[in-house]
Amino acid sequence: RRSHESKREEKEGGNTEIKARIPQRKKDIRRKRREVFGEDEWSKAEKSCNGKRKRDWKTSHKEQKEAKNREKQIQRKKEKQLKKHSSSPSISNSSDNEFIAEEEMAHIMEQVEEKKKVIATIRNKPWPMMKKLEVLREAQAFVEKFEGALGKGKGKKFYAYKMMMNKKWIKFKRDFDNFKTQCIPWEMKIKEIESHFGSSVASYFIFLRWMYGVNLVLFGLIFGLVIIPEILMGMPYGSIPRKTVPRAEEEKAMDFSVLWDFEGYIKYSALFYGYYNNQRTIGWLKYRLPMAYFMVGVSVFGYSLMVVIRSMASNAQENTGEGNGDNFTFSFKMFTSWDYLIGNTETADNKYASITTSFKESIVDEQESNKEENIHLTRFLRVLANFLIICCLCGSGYLIYFVVKRSQEFSKMQNVSWYERNEVEIVMSLLGMFCPPLFETIAALENYHPRIGLKWQLGRIFALFLGNLYTFLLALMDDVHLKLSNEEAIKNITHWTLFNYYNASMWNESVTRPPLHPADVPRGSCWETTVGIEFVRLTVSDILVTFITILLGDFLRACFVRFMNYCWCWDLEAGFPSYSEFDISGNVLGLIFNQGMIWMGSFYAPGLVGINVLRLLTSMYFQCWAVMSSNVPHERVFKASKSNNFYMGLLLLVLFLSLLPVAYTIMSLPPSFDCGPFSGKNRMYDVIQETIENDFPAFVSKIFGYIANPGLIIPAILLMALAIYYLNSVSKGLARANTQLRKKIQALREAEKINKSNKASAAMKSLQDTNNFKNTNQLQATEEGKLCWNSPLTPLQF
Amino acid sequence: MGQCIRHPMTWEELEEYQALTFLTRNEILCIHDTFCKLCPRGKYYKEATLTMDQISSLPALRQVNPFRDRICRVFSHDDVFSFEDVLGMASVFSAQACPSLKIEYAFRIYADINENGFIDEDDLQCIIQRLLNTTDVGDDLLKNLTKHILGESDLDNDHMLSFAEFEHAMSKSPDFMNSFRIHSWGL
Numbered sequence: 001r002r003s004h005e006s007k008r009e010e011k012e013g014g015n016t017e018i019k020a021r022i023p024q025r026k027k028d029i030r031r032k033r034r035e036v037f038g039e040d041e042w043s044k045a046e047k048s049c050n051g052k053r054k055r056d057w058k059t060s061h062k063e064q065k066e067a068k069n070r071e072k073q074i075q076r077k078k079e080k081q082l083k084k085h086s087s088s089p090s091i092s093n094s095s096d097n098e099f100i101a102e103e104e105m106a107h108i109m110e111q112v113e114e115k116k117k118v119i120a121t122i123r124n125k126p127w128p129m130m131k132k133l134e135v136l137r138e139a140q141a142f143v144e145k146f147e148g149a150l151g152k153g154k155g156k157k158f159y160a161y162k163m164m165m166n167k168k169w170i171k172f173k174r175d176f177d178n179f180k181t182q183c184i185p186w187e188m189k190i191k192e193i194e195s196h197f198g199s200s201v202a203s204y205f206i207f208l209r210w211m212y213g214v215n216l217v218l219f220g221l222i223f224g225l226v227i228i229p230e231i232l233m234g235m236p237y238g239s240i241p242r243k244t245v246p247r248a249e250e251e252k253a254m255d256f257s258v259l260w261d262f263e264g265y266i267k268y269s270a271l272f273y274g275y276y277n278n279q280r281t282i283g284w285l286k287y288r289l290p291m292a293y294f295m296v297g298v299s300v301f302g303y304s305l306m307v308v309i310r311s312m313a314s315n316a317q318e319n320t321g322e323g324n325g326d327n328f329t330f331s332f333k334m335f336t337s338w339d340y341l342i343g344n345t346e347t348a349d350n351k352y353a354s355i356t357t358s359f360k361e362s363i364v365d366e367q368e369s370n371k372e373e374n375i376h377l378t379r380f381l382r383v384l385a386n387f388l389i390i391c392c393l394c395g396s397g398y399l400i401y402f403v404v405k406r407s408q409e410f411s412k413m414q415n416v417s418w419y420e421r422n423e424v425e426i427v428m429s430l431l432g433m434f435c436p437p438l439f440e441t442i443a444a445l446e447n448y449h450p451r452i453g454l455k456w457q458l459g460r461i462f463a464l465f466l467g468n469l470y471t472f473l474l475a476l477m478d479d480v481h482l483k484l485s486n487e488e489a490i491k492n493i494t495h496w497t498l499f500n501y502y503n504a505s506m507w508n509e510s511v512t513r514p515p516l517h518p519a520d521v522p523r524g525s526c527w528e529t530t531v532g533i534e535f536v537r538l539t540v541s542d543i544l545v546t547f548i549t550i551l552l553g554d555f556l557r558a559c560f561v562r563f564m565n566y567c568w569c570w571d572l573e574a575g576f577p578s579y580s581e582f583d584i585s586g587n588v589l590g591l592i593f594n595q596g597m598i599w600m601g602s603f604y605a606p607g608l609v610g611i612n613v614l615r616l617l618t619s620m621y622f623q624c625w626a627v628m629s630s631n632v633p634h635e636r637v638f639k640a641s642k643s644n645n646f647y648m649g650l651l652l653l654v655l656f657l658s659l660l661p662v663a664y665t666i667m668s669l670p671p672s673f674d675c676g677p678f679s680g681k682n683r684m685y686d687v688i689q690e691t692i693e694n695d696f697p698a699f700v701s702k703i704f705g706y707i708a709n710p711g712l713i714i715p716a717i718l719l720m721a722l723a724i725y726y727l728n729s730v731s732k733g734l735a736r737a738n739t740q741l742r743k744k745i746q747a748l749r750e751a752e753k754i755n756k757s758n759k760a761s762a763a764m765k766s767l768q769d770t771n772n773f774k775n776t777n778q779l780q781a782t783e784e785g786k787l788c789w790n791s792p793l794t795p796l797q798f
Numbered sequence: 799m800g801q802c803i804r805h806p807m808t809w810e811e812l813e814e815y816q817a818l819t820f821l822t823r824n825e826i827l828c829i830h831d832t833f834c835k836l837c838p839r840g841k842y843y844k845e846a847t848l849t850m851d852q853i854s855s856l857p858a859l860r861q862v863n864p865f866r867d868r869i870c871r872v873f874s875h876d877d878v879f880s881f882e883d884v885l886g887m888a889s890v891f892s893a894q895a896c897p898s899l900k901i902e903y904a905f906r907i908y909a910d911i912n913e914n915g916f917i918d919e920d921d922l923q924c925i926i927q928r929l930l931n932t933t934d935v936g937d938d939l940l941k942n943l944t945k946h947i948l949g950e951s952d953l954d955n956d957h958m959l960s961f962a963e964f965e966h967a968m969s970k971s972p973d974f975m976n977s978f979r980i981h982s983w984g985l
Contacts, residue, residue, distance in 0.1 A: 123817070123899075129883060174816060177822065181822050330946040342862060753955060
């Protein structure tokens with residue numbers, strides 16, 4: 001006991017010592033910081049005393065017990081003090097004792113965890129910085145002290161090690177986060193656009209950047225796993241027929257016009273399906289190229305699906321509300337409509353104007369929902385508009401079909417002009433450019449609310465693009481079937497040619513003739529490469545049309561308005577042409593459909609993804625420049641928030657729709673007999689069967705045989721359908737419970753309100769009754785009554 | 799406008815600020831640079847303070863923001879900004895900040911005139927005037943809007959929005975986090 005008391009005195013003495021030293025230190029405004037320094041000094045002093053104390057403890061067991069009890073008492077006192085304001089001297093009391101009891105240990109660990117939680121969540125607290133700093137430093141000091149103590153002694157080394165790894169991990173995570181934010185490309189550009197144009201225009205660029213990331217990953221997959229192995233380890237150009245330009249085309253193979261059509265040398269390069277050899281393994285690594293080609297094709301879709309769904313899920317989680325945002329239209333408009341990112345006056349003025357119109361619109365909406373106009377006329381006009389638009393869609397579909405058929409005839413002729421060669425792409429691009437404004441003018445008949453009208457417009461453009469794409473595919477399918485039917489004939493021709501060549505040689509010379517030059521071997525028409533070429537040409541023409549539209553439609557228009565304004569009759573800037581606004585939905589739809597084409601074509605033209613990556617890269621810089629130089633901020637702003645998920649949903653739909661044709665062709669069409677990695681097989685997916693049989697042990701193929709049994713697959717599908725039905729009904733039940741709870745809360749509140757008003761009126765009445773006998777208190781009572789009335793949350797007191 | 803002493807931040811201070819705010823290392827250093835550019839000559843950055851006028855030269859708080867004076871009021875202490883006040887402000891407006899923090903400070907910014915801890919009708923009218931950038935708003939428009947807003951969000955019918963009601967409404971908004979953001983604090 002005595003030693004303990006003397007120890008305490010020591011400490012207090014030490015404390016005063018340290019406090020006396022403070023004025024000499026660098027001036028610091030925070031008291032706690034001084035105490036932290038004091039504690040550090042402390043622990044050094046303690047460690048020197050520690051050795052001495054150890055010996056004392058070991059000698060007297062009784063003293064040990066008593067001291068332990070003292071410790072516990074002090075510990076408890078210290079805890080209470082910690083809750084109020086942790087003062088340092090008492091903290092260090094039991095810190096450095098190795099023989100701390102187990103329960104105290106657990107207690108201390110709890111406290112350490114608590115303090116760690118405080119450190120982790122301190123940035124969420126709405127306190128001023130100084131207070132946060134104090135709390136942080138104190139918590140950090142506490143944690144350090146106790147972790148140091150807890151880490152001593154046998155068996156605790158692991159704990160200390162764990163804590164150190166934890167700290168390093170947190171630091172590493174923070175540094176990694178910092179590094180990640182630095183790595184994100186184009187961040188400054190997008191921020192600049194955001195401050196000029198607001199967040200909805202910037203959301204297009206963020207979407208573009210995300211697409212670029214996805215395409216980069218896909219390109220990495222395809223390039224690394226398919227193209228590079230074939231180029232490095234496969235047969236070189238010119239060694240086998242499929243890799244050589246046929247003799248007939250050789251002289252023109254290097255012409256620019258031929259190359260532009262992706263014929264000639266480009267057709268017989270690694271960019272297209274036909275180049276790949278069907279050898280089961282290539283090179284010294286025994287790389288299974290056909291298997292890799294198939295699996296990469298499948299995983300392109302798998303990865304895209306995963307990434308799109310993950311993005312949709314994270315968007316959906318951000319909408320924490322239960323989708324009842326409609327209940328708060330005015331509150332949202334009030335508190336969230338000002339975009340704090342806006343940094344220049346022009347955008348701000350536009351924002352003010354749009355807020356004004358949106359306020360007025362909402363009020364008018366409220367009133368108009370009760371008005372009834374001439375409903376029959378409106379209905380008739382809407383039906384008429386829809387009929388016209390369906391006619392347009394059918395017309396455009398037929399036009400594309402007709403043009404594709406014509407192009408097939410052209411390809412058989414010689415000396416076709418440039419127009420006839422590119423007719424299909426030109427027609428599709430023109431349709432894509434002129435139909436949407438046509439739809440808009442027809443939609444003026446319908447007289448919808450602008451937001452609903454926009455949704456209809458987007459839906460119609462979507463239908464237009466989809467219809468065009470599928471008609472194009474159907475026409476292409478006809479071509480493919482034609483080619484396939486000719487294959488038998490060509491197979492025979494090839495066989496007989498080779499046969500004759502070798503037989504002829506045996507008669508003429510004793511030395512075996514060199515094999516037939518690959519360029520001379522008669523070649524089948526490789527339908528997969530043709531399909532790939534069509535998609536590549538479509539993509540390239542789409543790129544050109546987009547860029548030219550931006551140049552002409554935006555940049556030249558802006559130049560014209562700017563420079564001709566001086567010598568023109570009316571004000572060009574305010575009047576007819578004026579500067580264009582950035583068409584967000586048009587651009588986003590264009591991006592989505594471009595990606596759909598890439599997904600469709602990448603199986604038959606592995607190089608297509610590379611072309612797309614280049615396109616997205618240049619598009620980013622080009623469009624950033626175009627937006628900043630030729631566009632003005634929107635006059636009427638639609639929030640981009642929920643539309644994020646809408647565009648992701650569209651992307652998902654397009655992904656499925658582009659998966660269908662590829663899956664159909666893989667499953668049902670036989671591959672060409674002399675080109676591509678699957679040549680010679682009956683169906684493309686046979687490569688899986690082959691690999692399982694030859695490369696895996698026997699039981700694996702048995703397992704796959706069982707799994708692929710329809711008897712197993714159909715129940716699995718039924719099970720999944722049942723699960724969907726069950727989850728659907730669960731979520732409906734939860735939503736119902738939610739609304740009921742909310743109604744309950746409101747009813748409770750109403751009841752409380754009524755209760756309080758009843759009580760208040762009863763109180764007033766009783767007070768007034770009693771006051772009829774007491775004149776002096778009358779004034780006070782009415783005042784009391786008023787007070788009770790105005791503060792509904794405080795309990796009434798008589 | 800002068801340069802304060804080129805006191806680079808120590809590593810520990812940078813780590814501390816990173817733990818206390820939602821800002822990345824580069825953002826903190828950027829704000830440090832900006833602050834040093836604005837603060838008076840020869841002063842240590844931790845002791846220097848900026849007046850509201852000096853703060854208004856930041857791009858985010860220039861004339862265009864209708865709530866700039868409210869922001870300055872809420873985040874400053876005694877009408878001056880220390881370096882840590884600016885950091886606190888940047889943290890609340892950063893994109894990584896948690897919703898509860900933003901809602902808390904949004905409430906303080908919007909609870910305006912009487913600063914009674916509630917958003918009452920006068921506050922709402924003041925906000926509307928700022929949003930429309932004019933003090934000449936029709937009376938019936940004002941009344942209409944106020945009525946609608948209170949009808950939607952005021953759950954206990956006391957004609958004021960308390961913090962709980964404000965939080966309840968804003969947590970359902972999909973736009974709140976996106977609009978209540980300021981990116982760059984560089985000059």
